[in-house]
Amino acid sequence: MSETLPTVLDIEASGFGRGSYPIEVGIARADGSCCAFLIQPLEEWTHWDPKAELLHGISRDRLIQEGYPVRQVAHWLNDELRELGKAYSDSWGYDNTWLSLLFHHAGMLPRFRLEALRILLSEEQQAVWSDTKEALIAEQGIHRHRAGEDARLLQLTYQHTRKLIKHSGR
Template sequence: MTLPTLLDIEASGFGRGSYPIEIGLARADGSCCAFLIQPLDEWTHWDPKAELLHGISRARLLREGLPVAQVARWLNDELSEIGMAYSDSWGYDNTWLSLLFHHAGMLPAFRLEALRILLSEHQLALWHRTREALVKELGIRRHRAGEDARLLQLTYQRTLEQAG
């Protein structure tokens, strides 16, 4: 079974003024990676509640984050050949991805689609319970982009097996 490539984004908060701070990918082969993003000077929005969830401080982003253009190039390198990645929070993730590419002065070489379009009704019915079981079983730390992308992929795989 070929797994879909999943993308997850952690952000400075939600809504107006928020921006991406970490992008994670779970590749078709099950490997995953994530990169912190260095905020631009004009990206000032910071929600302390969001920081409580993902545990990434703005100071850490400034220290360890990669420049916006480098992250955009990396995404294009990773995804241009397959041309597609999926997200469980398409509305937010697509907005943040567009912001990233806009500020990098580049166009994405792939499309981001809603994970929902891949799921059968049976998979949807099993989704929440299966995801929570995997979190406990594998000790996954939620709200970090790489681990969340991999969790989505594993949940997809397990619900497909259960539905089959």
């Protein structure tokens, strides 16, 4: 029987720090499938960091045209995660702030909580995490800094570090 993978959530944003807001949210589900949604910026969400755009490659114009309304994305997240009750993030401080902003502006409460992925990791997993993640990026040609792919990368890194530890007998 294969182990259940943690559900991982990742958020891309307009930048870091004051005034930044979520622009894309992605989930890697326990079965390994993943999906992501672009978020239409609200009128008052004006902060835009060109350096962040260079990383994720998503323009503000694209968000305006292709993004989903804030309330729709919040509903989707609640529908996806309500039963599980939680999802994990590798950047809890940032992702939790952006998630709170999203739900606040949607006028809704999240029906799940976001937890730090590191609480699931043993010391041995943490020790091989970075190298394992880099190897997976190279091996699988993963496009970084897109929410769905980053969430799946984290999930795969979790899975591979568990296998490494198990096979090394640690």
